[in-house]
Amino acid sequence: MTVRRTQSAVVAPQAPASYSVTDLPEVPRLGGLFAKGVAGSAGKRPKGEVRLPEVTYRVARVATAGEAAHLAAYQDLLGEPSSDVLPAGFLHVLAFPVATAVMVRGDFPLPLLGMVHLRNVVRVLRPVRLGETVEVRAWAQDARAHRRGVQVDLVAEVLVDGDLAYQGVSTYLAKGFTAPDGAAPAEESPREEWTAPLPTARWKLGAGTGRAYGAVSGDQNPIHTSNLGAKAFGFPRTIAHGMYSAARALAEVGPARRGEAYEWTVEFFRPVLLPGTVDVAIRYATDVAEGDAGAASGFVYDGWRSGKDTRHFRGTVRPL
Known part of the structure; x- marks a missing residue:
């Protein structure tokens, strides 16, 4: 199998300097976020061009010391070997609620319900170990045209002692919406x-x-x-x-x-x-x-x- 590396896959995005930072006291629970997302989805219909909220959510201190049982359950289900190193899939789980909190904001223009998960690009730059205290942050960026609507990136990061350890970019599609610049979708490569x-x-x-x-x-x-x-x-x-x-x-x-x-x-x-x-x-x-x-x-x-x-x-x- 031959694969060509693409430069875009290895360049780490950064939250735009214009984005404000909102600190959350803790990682929110997904159950409450989904309930909020369901309630808010009904009012989010295509009304014009999509504008994303210019905000980064941050949880400054997330202790992983109490995650041993959770990590073991994850490793057992997914087939990861027992280890104190948190695999990328577990780090995604850890950071996903913070990204979801961005998506259920009242000024986030796309509905949580019906969003189609297209792809992920994840980079692990150093191991994160059970017991380390980490910072988690997330933001939305790059709303752009897709032939069926608008696709948007949700970026989630995990830092240890101020150094970036993990970054995940999840791309979602909202059908029927219009990209901010009104541009036609880029031509997709033939399957x-x-x-x-x-x-x-x-x-x-x-x-x-x-x-x-x-x-x-x-x-x-x-x-x-x-x-x-x-x-x-x-x-x-x-x-x-x-x-x-x-x-x-x-x-x-x-x-x-x-x-x-x-x-x-x-x-x-x-x-x-x-x-x-x-x-x-x-x-x-x-x-x-x-x-x-x-x-x-x-x-x-x-x-x-x-x-x-x-x-x-x-x-x-x-x-x-």
Whole structure:
């Protein structure tokens, strides 16, 4: 498999200097945030160009010492080995409520309900260990045109002693909205022809997979936990969390192969219906440069419906 590195994937965004900083006393609970997001979604309809709130939310001191049981439950569910190092998927879970708090603000113009999760780019710059006190901050940026509406990035960061340790950029789509500059969407690259490779793993996911990941992540969105909730959004039954699939693939690459500092990406295609069986292929990637026959540069992974060419996700894991 040949993969070309793109410069945009490794450049760390920074909150614009014009953004104000709002300090939160603690990491908010997702349950209350989702309730607020559901209540506020009804009034957020396409009315004109999207303008994002110019604010960074920050929780200055988040103690991880009390997260041992939570971390163990996460590691057990996702297949991460027992360790005091917090894997990138767990750091996403830790920071996700702060990013969600930005998304449920009254002046955040896009509805939480119905947002489509498109992709993630995550960079771990140094290990974060159980017991360290961290700073978490999050903001929204770069609302831009998509052929079906507006896509926006939610950026979440974890710092240790003032140094950036983790950064995750989650890209979401809000259908029917208009980008701030009114520009036409950039031309999308044509979908590559894809044939399922030889699988290296097969995941048999039970009907309760969404509830199990919801318990360790706090993400109890009903499309993942309730058939009735899933049907309300057009799915025949519950679907797996995208970050469950991505984090499980990251775990299968393993700490030794990804290293202490690494980049982890995922792009989502079709959702995984539960129960269901997903075939996964994890293999070496190569970085091809002019005059270079190709050098190993991490791993690429794909997930698809077992026995079909229905692709669910793809991504990369690359040591930095």
